Amino acid sequence: MPKAVRYDEFGGIDVLRVEDVERPVPGSGEVLVRVKATGIVISESSIRTGAVANIFPSTFPSGQGSDLAGVVEEVGEGVVGFTAGDEVIGFSDRRSAQAELVVVDAEHLTPKPNEVPWDVAGALYVVGVTATGAVRSVNLKPGDTAVIAGAAGGVGSLAVQLAHRAGATVIALASETNHDWLKRHGAIPIAYGEGVGDRIRDAAPQGVDAFIDLHGGGYVDLALELEVVPERIDTIADYAAAAKYGVQTHGGAEAGPAVPILAELAGLIAHGELELPIAKIYPLDQVREAYKELELRHTHGKIVLIP
Structure with missing residues (x-):
């Protein structure tokens, strides 16, 4: 079974866990992506603690994460432009990107240039x-x-x-x-x-x-x-x-539609015209350690999880 980050209540990093979940199935217009890298951002800490629950309410158990890059595993009905094996950059608006497998709307993905490393691609969206x-x-x-x-x-x-x-x-x-x-x-x-x-x-x-x-x-x-x-x-x-x-x-x-911005930024990175520094990479099961470092607010660039 694939693994994913979950938490059952608002709280500090101690509420986070990595557990086995059912294999996601893409529906119409959706793509199943095997995640190669997923970035973390400080706003996710605020959502997890409940500090912004009036703006971003949660349903438990909750997943976590928006940024992602990975390989298309399966496409749902009606999806055009993507096939199994494609390398993609994108985002989830369902707080589910910190996982081995994630279902994403096809319109939230763009091809990953070969020259963009996985850690950078997976940290780019937010x-x-x-x-x-x-x-x-x-x-x-x-x-x-x-x-x-x-x-x-x-x-x-x-x-x-x-x-x-x-x-x-x-x-x-x-x-x-x-x-x-x-x-x-x-x-x-x-x-x-x-x-x-x-x-x-x-x-x-x-x-x-x-x-x-x-x-x-x-x-x-x-x-x-x-x-x-x-x-x-x-x-x-x-x-x-x-x-x-x-x-x-x-x-x-x-900023405008996110996918065109992602594609433009990825192109600049691929051509050496833009750099996204990666501060540190953690395996998915060290998600607590990753957020502990992030919440110190001294990071140069991005912290990334690798499932």
């Missing part, structure tokens, strides 16, 4: 779509200066590169251990902590045009102090400040 949405929301153009807080995480690593590709000068706020990587990817790294506003002003003497907050904890206020207009501030981490000041909260769905 951070890729979120980074794309955040960068698009602040309308960057050549010559702009943009600040990105949380620039070394999964979303931030991609957002830095996408903003640079848009022609912006990118000031990246991150821990000093990540500064060399950020420099190699076209950014001006700035350390967190006291005096960060002054360091940004020194790096951007002509001013800041846009600000993307992926970290929370006062960066919307800092963006306003830097005289960035609210419509060019985007946060996915401080919704209270967004409501207070009228700044944007774009990522995810606001």
